[in-house]
Structure formats: structure tokens, C-alpha cells
Amino acid sequence: MQTYKGKSVFGGIAIGRIRVYQKNRQQVRRTRIEDTEAELARYERARIETVNQLKVLYEKALVEVGEENAAIFEIHGMMLEDGDYNESVQNMIQSNCINAEFAVAATGDNLSQMFAAMQDEYMRARAADIKDITERIIGNLQGTAKEDKVVGEPAIIVAEDLAPSETVQLDKKLILSFVTIQGSPNSHTAILARTMGIPALVGTSIPPEADLDGKMAIVDGTTGVLYVEPEEGLLREMEGRKEEEVRKRELLLEMKGQESITADGHRIRLYANIGNIDDLAAVLENDAEGIGLFRSEFLYLQRDTYPTEDEQFAIYKKVAETMAGKTAIIRTLDIGADKQCEYFGLEKEENPALGCRAIRICLKRPEIFKTQLRALYRASAFGRLAIMYPMIISPEEVRRIKKITEEVKRELRTQEIEYGEPEQGIMIETPAAVMMSRELAREVDFFSIGTNDLTQYTLAIDRQNQNLEEFYDPHHPAILRMIEMTVQNAHAEGIWVGICGELGGDREVTDSLLRMGVDELSVSPGNILPLRKAIRETQLREEGFGKETQVN
Amino acid sequence: MKEFSYIITDKDGIHARPAGELVKIAKEFESNILIRANEKDGDCKRIFTVMALGVKKGQEVTLRFEGPDEDKAFEAVTGFMKEKL
Structure with a gap:
């Protein structure tokens, strides 16, 4: 049995198999392009496609997590309508004759670094928003837009970090718990976990070499511990506590x-x-x-x-x-x-x-x-x-x-x-x-x-x-x-x-x-x-x- | 040209969401609208610019309106700020 300590953002117990969520990090190469007009048009198409996807996500989030939490996708949409973002991308394509993917990635890096350097913790967290929209445009440019990859049995999701658009795209019925290595109690994952009422840990100290995918695990949201391949005794004890919680939760769910x-x-x-x-x-x-x-x-x-x-x-x-x-x-x-x-x-x-x-x-x-x-x-x-x-x-x-x-x-x-x-x-x-x-x-x-x-x-x-x-x-x-x-x-x-x-x-x-x-x-x-x-x-x-x- | 100074009273300052609303309103007008706070300034029609000012509660924001519809812009933007920020 291995144990990993994290910061609990919501209590409760989850028991199930781990699914490690891998981002498909897009490889962006810099290439020289001849026809800048065509490249600008390609960017524009991908941008509009992204804006439309964000509208769909907004609607989905509105139903699932309420207006206050859904507003982030409206902001994402506005970021893509924004002069600072678009002009930067367009300038790079035009004056450097580079491909749209590279221009978008560079713009995203610059802007997210600017936010990451700000004093205010809330504003620093917005760097993740910029990365999120940037990856989404690149996905659309390359025709590899992200899809919900969590299928099958309900599982404990373990991830490096989850962007707002990723969390909202996951099928909530298939999530027993979130465990992220990065992330703060302010992150969208944390907010979502609270809204869903499922145990979740952020800032969990899981070493990169840990091979967790598919293993049985327990998340104890009260103490903030992830147990992987738990011993029989512990498993029984936790199952007992979980049943107790289920009874309490009936009232909870109702109210x-x-x-x-x-x-x-x-x-x-x-x-x-x-x-x-x-x-x-x-x-x-x-x-x-x-x-x-x-x-x-x-x-x-x-x-x-x-x-x-x-x-x-x-x-x-x-x-x-x-x-x-x-x-x-x-x-x-x-x-x-x-x-x-x-x-x-x-x-x-x-x-x-x-x-x-x-x-x-x-x-x-x-x-x-x-x-x-x-x-x-x-x-x-x-x-x-x-x-x-x-x-x-x-x-x-x-x-x-x-x-x-x-x-x-x-x-x-x-x-x-x-x-x-x-x-x-x-x-x-x-x-x-x-x-x-x-x-x-x-x-x-x-x-x-x-x-x-x-x-x-x-x-x-x-x-x-x-x-x-x-x-x-x-x-x-x-x-x-x-x-x-x-x-x-x-x-x-x-x-x-x-x-x-x-x-x-x-x-x-x-x-x-x-x-x-x-x-x-x-x-x-x-x-x-x-x-x-x-x-x-x-x-x-x-x-x-x-x-x-x-x-x- | 018209100018307006205002001390932010909203507990969260100009966070992402109010920044978005402010930009949305500013964009409805032709006039140039400049926003200044924390010794930085920029175009009030750009969400990154407005967010990057990092304006918090208790800080002063100055807006400058210049253009054909500056009176209307002034009214709309200051109305929004007084009510929401």
C-alpha cells in the first residue's frame, strides 16, 4: 500500500480504480509559411471554431455548476475576441511569416507569463485560463481538439492539473474523486469538486514515476490522503465509513x-x-x-x-x-x-x-x-x-x-x-x-x-x-x-x-x-x-x- | 474629452468577470476610452489590458473618454462602475 498526502478541498470517501488523466500536449513546431493571407484566414477559422466551442461549454457548465462558475467560459470567449491576443497572433504571422500554431503558442506563453508574474493570487491563477484557450485553438488548428477521454467505469481521476474546460468536459457520472498534483483550493477543479460534493485533493505529492493507472485506491477527503492498493483492513473500515456517509448524504442530497x-x-x-x-x-x-x-x-x-x-x-x-x-x-x-x-x-x-x-x-x-x-x-x-x-x-x-x-x-x-x-x-x-x-x-x-x-x-x-x-x-x-x-x-x-x-x-x-x-x-x-x-x-x-x- | 475617477468598492476588485462586463460596455462606443490605475494605463476595450491592471478594492481608477460619442460612453461606463464596482 502506498499513501500520498494532499490538501483536501472536500471531505468524504471515494473507493475505486484510478484513472490517470493524460493531457494530449500538442507539439507545436515553428514552420515558415509563404502565404500569410491564407495562414491568417486559417487562424481566423480556428478562432471562430474555438469561440463556438466555448459557447457550448458555457451552456453545459451553466447547467452543471451554475452561472457563477460558468462565467469563466464567457471570459475565455472574450479573451479570444480581444485585440491584445489577436493582434499579437496576427502580427507574428504577418511579420515573421510563421505558422498560426506557433504564433498562438507564443502569444499564449507571453500573456500567461504576464499574469503568472502578477501579485494577486487570483490573477496569477488566470494564467491557466490563457493556457487553456491557447491549447484549444491549437487543437482546432491541428484538427486534434480534445475529447472527453474518461470512459467506462466510474474512477478516481488523478491528473497533473485540470484546466476548467477539461473538468467541465468530463462526464460527471464517471468521476468518484479528483486528485491533482498541482492546483490550489481556488482552482476550478476544487470548486467543481465542492459543487459536485465529491472528495478531492489538490497539491498531492505523487512522484512522477508512480504508476497508478488502473490500481485500486481510496481517497479520504477528511484527512487528505490517497491510499493506493489499500490493505484489506483499511478497505473494510473505509467502506463502513462510506456507508455511514451515504446515509447522511441522503438528507444532504435532498437539501x-x-x-x-x-x-x-x-x-x-x-x-x-x-x-x-x-x-x-x-x-x-x-x-x-x-x-x-x-x-x-x-x-x-x-x-x-x-x-x-x-x-x-x-x-x-x-x-x-x-x-x-x-x-x-x-x-x-x-x-x-x-x-x-x-x-x-x-x-x-x-x-x-x-x-x-x-x-x-x-x-x-x-x-x-x-x-x-x-x-x-x-x-x-x-x-x-x-x-x-x-x-x-x-x-x-x-x-x-x-x-x-x-x-x-x-x-x-x-x-x-x-x-x-x-x-x-x-x-x-x-x-x-x-x-x-x-x-x-x-x-x-x-x-x-x-x-x-x-x-x-x-x-x-x-x-x-x-x-x-x-x-x-x-x-x-x-x-x-x-x-x-x-x-x-x-x-x-x-x-x-x-x-x-x-x-x-x-x-x-x-x-x-x-x-x-x-x-x-x-x-x-x-x-x-x-x-x-x-x-x-x-x-x-x-x-x-x-x-x-x-x-x- | 471627459474624465472620471472612481475608487473601487467591490470586495474582489476588477476581477475577470467585471473586467469582461466593463470591456463589453466600452466596446459599444466609438470613442477612445483609456483606463488608468496603479500607474499603468491602457485601452479599456481590451480585456487583457484591463485585467492586467490588477485593480483591487480601495484603489482609484481613472477613465478618459475622447471621441464623437464620449458623453454617452461616459454615462454608460461610469454608471456601470458605480453600480457594479
Whole structure:
């Protein structure tokens, strides 16, 4: 048995035979031509043929992967209509009397090198697009256009790399998994795998001499490992896990890609709560529309020193890139109370729940806060991150935070370090924040209601205390009124509100929350699809009726 | 001649897709349209040129319109940028 490690872009298990996908790399020779006019016409025919093929691919991709992912083929078409590309090819044919194939290959090389040299990771990835269209024209010039070569049994596709046009041309019914040696989590293969919901690995360390074609293999999308010719025991274990997944997937298949919308058309966003980078796979697998709460504590806990800026940056960047344009809300450091770190050297407190925790630590120790903020702002250049501050009680605190974020941005600018502009939000988890929500809403882009702490602070009940069970009511009208008040004040100031506490996933209050106009619910990944199903079966009553019933 | 400066607010900057749309609109007009950003400039009717500027959120883009239908071109292009970028 051989094992190869890659970067997982989607979880799950695939078991089957490997098919190694070989590109037919076209050999392009430079030849001298006599009749440049005829050669120009030959180029023009091949170009138009290519444009037409791309239109067909666009239509195919539209159905298979949706408009957003299909748009790339429209862009490819535009590239072929473009002056920069065509003039370069035509000039080379005309002034150097060279064949169209060579002129196209040279033009493609020049342009893709220009993109490969750009700073922006996204733009660098576009070099692959230029190579893709270039190969396609050459194929048409030589009459050897690429065809779908994956036939027969469903297989695990192993390839050096796959161009967007190659992935979309493959027959999806015959693909169990993608494993590429090159490629990034941003690549089209990765996006396609996520869309198809099949395990996939990119950046897999398979040596060129490995002879894998036709061999039995397992792809474990959770750990990112490809097992070739697996041992019997492992095979059994994986088959067991796979069956388990199939059962879960039945629900998944039913709800995946569906909108989170009630039977009478009220829409809500369903995000995931996560506490670790390893949970990202579950976020994607369960079709979360974003991350509503990424607890950054795991970076700080279970270690002896403060995490460095670069350490944090790498994690946040991975989150931003993996979510590929979907919102990921990262909550800044929330230790204190029940989460303690020795090396912070915090004093022992009589009453930690009301003590120095979360934003209070950050405002008292701005150097720790700034390290995290720098990492977050830098990572925001790589995706749609949002920052959320916990345990806020007053607008003054938000203004103090803003001063610090302004400083952070100024420093990054001075140091010429790239950064983004993440949305800014706060947790509403203290009664004070609820009462001040109108004023707070003017300071930020969104609220997220942390119902666990809000409940304990509002009811003055410690949830861990078993003695108080008879007094504890998670649906206490006070809590529901607080949520309603927060939503009303937020909407009056034009910002959105989510819920990231346990109440967000509590089916008993889902319709009340929907009626109040909560914009987003963030729950654990495993809870997303069952909740989506519940929402889709909910019928909200006419407004007005709802008003009476929503507070019990 | 007309000029227009704008700071990109879209989170992704001028990525492939908006670049494509911008070029498509620019091509509808006869006037020359020059796009300038990051101390580089080029023809706004060429997708490679526009993409190669690598414009990101928060960066300023200047457009210059010159030609018989410059007013209409100005209106269409600036309208698109304000709405989509």
C-alpha cells in the first residue's frame, strides 16, 4: 500500500480504480509559411471554431455548476475576441511569416507569463485560463481538439492539473474523486469538486514515476490522503465509513443547493459555527452559506505562548480562501470566564463571568489585540472575511476598537502590506448591548446575537448550576423580546442581524425568529441541513398575526 | 474629452468577470476610452489590458473618454462602475 498526502478541498470517501488523466500536449513546431493571407484566414477559422466551442461549454457548465462558475467560459470567449491576443497572433504571422500554431503558442506563453508574474493570487491563477484557450485553438488548428477521454467505469481521476474546460468536459457520472498534483483550493477543479460534493485533493505529492493507472485506491477527503492498493483492513473500515456517509448524504442530497426559504417565501441565511480550522470541511460538506462564528480561541488555547501574527494570518487566509467568496465571520479572542490561558497571566477573579474577558482583555492589552487584527486585515485581502467583537456593552467600546483598527490599517499601509476591508460587527450578548442596540447599530455593519451568554446574563442564571433547573427557561419571553428589540433597532439603522447561540438552531423558536426578521442563523455544521429542511417546511403567518404570537 | 475617477468598492476588485462586463460596455462606443490605475494605463476595450491592471478594492481608477460619442460612453461606463464596482 502506498499513501500520498494532499490538501483536501472536500471531505468524504471515494473507493475505486484510478484513472490517470493524460493531457494530449500538442507539439507545436515553428514552420515558415509563404502565404500569410491564407495562414491568417486559417487562424481566423480556428478562432471562430474555438469561440463556438466555448459557447457550448458555457451552456453545459451553466447547467452543471451554475452561472457563477460558468462565467469563466464567457471570459475565455472574450479573451479570444480581444485585440491584445489577436493582434499579437496576427502580427507574428504577418511579420515573421510563421505558422498560426506557433504564433498562438507564443502569444499564449507571453500573456500567461504576464499574469503568472502578477501579485494577486487570483490573477496569477488566470494564467491557466490563457493556457487553456491557447491549447484549444491549437487543437482546432491541428484538427486534434480534445475529447472527453474518461470512459467506462466510474474512477478516481488523478491528473497533473485540470484546466476548467477539461473538468467541465468530463462526464460527471464517471468521476468518484479528483486528485491533482498541482492546483490550489481556488482552482476550478476544487470548486467543481465542492459543487459536485465529491472528495478531492489538490497539491498531492505523487512522484512522477508512480504508476497508478488502473490500481485500486481510496481517497479520504477528511484527512487528505490517497491510499493506493489499500490493505484489506483499511478497505473494510473505509467502506463502513462510506456507508455511514451515504446515509447522511441522503438528507444532504435532498437539501443541498436548496435555498433556505420558508414555504411562503421568507428567506434567511444559514451559516455555520466552527471552532477550528479542521471544521472547514464540514462547513462545505453541509452546504453552509457562510461561517457565522469562527471562534478564534483555538489559536490561543492549549499552548504556552501567544500565537504570532503570521501564524494567525495563515489560518485566517485559509478560511478566506476555502470559503471562496462566501462570508466568514471571525470572532476576536474570547477567553476569560470558562476559557483560561496560563500565559496571559490573568488575575484570579471572584466572578469570572462578570470579569476580565473577551473584548475587555483586548482593550486592556492592545498589543495582543493588534496582532490578531493585523492578521485578520491581511487575510481579508484573500476573501470575504468579517470581524466580530465579543462582550460589547457600549458604543464607546466600539469607538475605541475603531481607533485601534484605524491604527492597524495605517501601519499596514505604511509598511506597504496588502490588506482588505472586512465587515465589522459585534456580538449582542449582554442586556446592555440590547438596550443600546440602536446606538450600537450606527457604529457597525452587523450584529450577531450570542444567546447563550445573553440568556445567562438576562436571567441571572448560571446554566451549569443544576439546582436552578426549575427556574431556567431557554425560551423565556425576556430573551425573545430582547432579540426582537435588537432586530428592530438594527433594521432601523440598516444593518443585518444574525444569531449564533444555541437558540439559533432550536427548532421550537425557528418560526418566531423568522417572523422577527432575523437575517441569518448560525448553527453547528451538522445542524444546517436539518434546519434548512425545517425552514422550508415552515409557513409564516401573515404579518400582524405573527406579532402577537412571537413572544410566546 | 471627459474624465472620471472612481475608487473601487467591490470586495474582489476588477476581477475577470467585471473586467469582461466593463470591456463589453466600452466596446459599444466609438470613442477612445483609456483606463488608468496603479500607474499603468491602457485601452479599456481590451480585456487583457484591463485585467492586467490588477485593480483591487480601495484603489482609484481613472477613465478618459475622447471621441464623437464620449458623453454617452461616459454615462454608460461610469454608471456601470458605480453600480457594479
